[in-house]
Each structure stands twice: as structure tokens, then as C-alpha cells.
Amino acid sequence: MTSPAPVLDQRLYFGSLSVLALESSLLELDLLAQVLTGFKIRSLARFTQAEAAWAHLEHEPVDLLFVGSSTGEMDEFEFIRKLRRAKDLATRTVPAILLTGHTQRANVLRARDCGASFVVAKPILPRVLYSRIVWLAKDRRDFIDVESYCGPNRRFQNLGPPAGMEGRRSDDLSLSIGTAVEDNMSQDEIDALMNPKSHA
Amino acid sequence: MMIPQHTRRLAAKINQPGGITEEEAVEAATANLENVRERTEHQLDMTLQQIRAIGHGLQSPPDPAAVRELYSLSNSVVGIAGVYGMSGLSAVAYSLCDLVDRLRTVKTWNAASVQIHIDSLLLMQGDGPGREHEMQIQQALRKLLDRVPVGAV
Numbered sequence: 001m002t003s004p005a006p007v008l009d010q011r012l013y014f015g016s017l018s019v020l021a022l023e024s025s026l027l028e029l030d031l032l033a034q035v036l037t038g039f040k041i042r043s044l045a046r047f048t049q050a051e052a053a054w055a056h057l058e059h060e061p062v063d064l065l066f067v068g069s070s071t072g073e074m075d076e077f078e079f080i081r082k083l084r085r086a087k088d089l090a091t092r093t094v095p096a097i098l099l100t101g102h103t104q105r106a107n108v109l110r111a112r113d114c115g116a117s118f119v120v121a122k123p124i125l126p127r128v129l130y131s132r133i134v135w136l137a138k139d140r141r142d143f144i145d146v147e148s149y150c151g152p153n154r155r156f157q158n159l160g161p162p163a164g165m166e167g168r169r170s171d172d173l174s175l176s177i178g179t180a181v182e183d184n185m186s187q188d189e190i191d192a193l194m195n196p197k198s199h200a
Numbered sequence: 201m202m203i204p205q206h207t208r209r210l211a212a213k214i215n216q217p218g219g220i221t222e223e224e225a226v227e228a229a230t231a232n233l234e235n236v237r238e239r240t241e242h243q244l245d246m247t248l249q250q251i252r253a254i255g256h257g258l259q260s261p262p263d264p265a266a267v268r269e270l271y272s273l274s275n276s277v278v279g280i281a282g283v284y285g286m287s288g289l290s291a292v293a294y295s296l297c298d299l300v301d302r303l304r305t306v307k308t309w310n311a312a313s314v315q316i317h318i319d320s321l322l323l324m325q326g327d328g329p330g331r332e333h334e335m336q337i338q339q340a341l342r343k344l345l346d347r348v349p350v351g352a353v
């Protein structure tokens with residue numbers, strides 16, 4: 001039996017959240033901070049380097065992660081993948097929102113497969129960000145912890161297993177993308193890809 | 201199925217008393233963004249100059265570090281310009297991201313296509329060339345982009 005999603009008040013309090021933001025562009029990091037402080041988030045640790053963000057995660061509790069581009073040795077996908085697999089880290093299951101400007105389908109799938117909780121297409125618009133935080137506070141997806149994947153349950157819709165893996169179900173579909181020219185994904189399309197269809 | 205611990209924790213924290221409505225949160229965040237608009241636009245101009253400088257320095261085959269930087273800066277422009285409603289600039293930056301990504305994936309380089317994108321970005325700076333011309337530029341870039349295949353994942 002599925003538990004109902006938590007019921008949230010009309011007035012939400014973000015003041016006690018500990019938030020970490022990783023973004024290699026200082027300017028984008030500043031814009032994100034402007035939005036989050038507008039939400040009255042008080043504890044915001046900002047980083048432009050993944051390694052420094054990782055050191056913070058090892059010592060400080062975090063309730064919510066925002067990960068934009070990371071140009072260091074660890075890119076944004078690797079950062080989240082490492083977090084999800086860090087079995088000694090209390091924050092490994094923390095909701096992680098990946099922010100991306102380039103929402104080509106392959107990038108969105110990479111984000112999903114590294115264990116991101118949600119992908120938000122840039123630009124970072126306050127209303128979109130607010131609604132995604134609220135969505136994550138109602139997220140009922142299990143945390144999957146298997147050799148090939150750690151992160152929120154991504155087995156939803158008929159998208160099948162990750163590329164390179166054999167499906168276990170007769171209706172599994174391949175995620176391999178060929179050379180056909182494709183459109184980039186809108187936020188609605190990204191949401192449809194990231195949102196679980198059912199939790200049964 | 202139980203609600204996962206991370207959801208319970210996040211929900212419990214934001215459900216504490218003393219909160220604000222969505223409208224209040226969005227209004228405050230929008231006001232904060234407006235407060236830094238001028239400074240951000242100035243820095244955006246500097247970012248475009250960086251992109252121009254990288255474009256001038258690119259040889260064929262290009263330095264992979266310079267290509268990464270070009271992609272990263274273009275990605276930033278997508279995010280920053282879009283926040284302030286500069287949709288033309290954001291769309292051209294997006295197209296440049298797409299182009300660089302495709303060229304990297306198929307392991308080739310087309311300096312002319314990249315330069316056309318960079319020139320188009322610079323045209324969009326400030327007030328831009330006007331809506332009609334912006335649309336024409338975007339359509340031309342789309343045709344250019346369609347000639348570069350999307351690589352296999």
C-alpha cells in the first residue's frame with residue numbers, strides 16, 4: 001500500500017534548511033543565491049569547485065542540493081553519482097536538483113542516470129524553482145541502491161533500462177539514441193521524464 | 201510503500217510555522233534578481249567578450265580546454281540572459297552550446313559555424329537587432345545546426 005504524500009501548508013518555511021549550491025559560474029551562483037535568499041533560506045553554502053563542495057558534504061548536514069555546471073575534475077554528473085554511492089555519507093539520499101542550460105535529451109538522461117532527483121532547465125526562474133522544491137518535499141520515490149545505480153527510483157514510464165544494459169522486462173525499451181536530429185527538451189518534457197508515473 | 205526519509209525530513213522542515221506563501225517567495229526572489237540586474241548585465245557583457253576572445257583563438261583542431269570553456273561560458277549565458285528576459289541572446293547561446301556539443305561528440309570541428317554563432321551572440325548584445333531580425337538569425341542558426349549530426353549516446 002502506498003503512503004500518501006506529505007501534506008504541505010500554504011505557507012512554507014525555508015529558514016531552517018541547510019542548502020548547498022555548486023555552480024562553476026560565479027555569476028550564476030549569485031543569481032541562484034538571490035532566488036534562494038528570496039525564499040528566506042538562511043543557510044546557503046556556495047561553491048564553485050566540486051571538490052570543496054564535497055568536503056563540505058563530508059562534515060556538514062545538508063537538506064537540499066543545487067548542482068549546476070562543474071568544470072573541475074569532477075563534473076556535475078560525477079558529483080551526484082559519487083554522492084549517491086557514498087555509503088558512509090548521511091546526506092547521500094538528499095534531494096539533488098541539477099540545473100542545466102543545455103537540455104539536450106542526452107544530458108537530461110545523464111542527469112537522471114547519475115541519480116539527480118530533478119532536472120531544472122535554466123534560466124532559473126523563482127516560480128519554477130519553488131515548485132520543484134515543493135515537489136521534492138512530496139517525493140515518494142524510493143532510494144534505489146544497487147550496483148548499477150544509486151538514486152531515486154527512475155523506473156517510471158516505459159523508458160526501460162539505462163543505455164548499455166539489457167532489460168529484464170519484455171516491454172523494456174532501449175535508451176540508445178541514434179544519429180537522428182532531435183529537439184532539445186522543454187521543462188515540461190524534462191518533468192515528464194523525471195517524474196514518476198506511479199509508485200505501485 | 202513508506203515515504204522516504206529524505207522526503208519526510210524536507211517536508212517536516214518546510215512545514216514549520218512562520219513560513220511564506222508561494223506568491224511572497226516568488227515576489228521576494230524576483231525583487232532580489234532585479235536588484236542585481238545592472239551588475240549582472242555588465243558581467244554578461246564581459247562573458248560575451250570572453251567568448252569572442254576564445255573564438256578568435258580557436259584553431260582547427262581546437263584546444264580541448266578552450267572548447268570546454270566555450271561550452272561552459274555559452275551555457276552560462278543561456279542561464280543568465282534568460283533570467284532577465286533576453287530570449288534572443290539566450291536562444292543563440294543555447295544554439296552555440298548545441299553546436300559545440302555536437303562537434304565534440306562527432307569529433308570534428310567547424311570553425312566557420314562556431315564563428316557565425318559567436319558573431320550572432322554579439323549581435324544580440326544590448327538591445328539586440330530587433331525581434332524580427334532575432335527570429336531570422338535564430339532560424340538561420342537552426343539550419344546550420346541541423347547539418348551537424350547528433351552523436352550517439
